[in-house]
Amino acid sequence: MKELEKAFIDLGRIADAMEKRNDLLERLLPKVQETTDADMKVVQDTSTLAQQSVATTPVQAPQPIQPVQAPVAPAPTAIPVTNTVQNYTQEQLSVAMARGLDMGLMEPVQNIIHSFGVDCLMQIAPENYGALALKLKEIGIDV
Secondary structure, eight states: OHHHHHHHHHHHHHHHHHHHHHHHHHHHHHHHHHHHHHHHHHHHHHHHHHHHHHHHSOOOOOOOOOOOOOOOOOOOOOOOOOSOOOOOOHHHHHHHHHHHHHTTOHHHHHHHHHHTTOSSGGGSOGGGHHHHHHHHHHTTOOO
16 A cells, blocks of 8 residues: 555656646747747848849859859767766656656566665665666666
């Protein structure tokens, strides 16, 4: 029975963490939209200037066509991997485990928790949070 109570407590914390994440996303979305709108305005202004420039430039004799190289985007850089341990909070791990549940990974998440000799996240010592995060990443859950 205690195990079930602990599971409900964990689920409550997971729900709270997800609600906080959703609130943050709701606050950030208008800022992203503002940036996108501003970027589109710059593109439109640049296009208008280019059209005006073409309209006012005198016609010249045709020039040989030179191939145009498309701008090359910088290659994505790999995220450096270090042996340093990141400090995680119980809330971060709770949100990550909730994502795992959404991904259908309930059993692997439970097995990971049990591998620490406990029944719920609240019972895992904070010094083991890094190891827990690593195990969650190994099964495909971003932390």
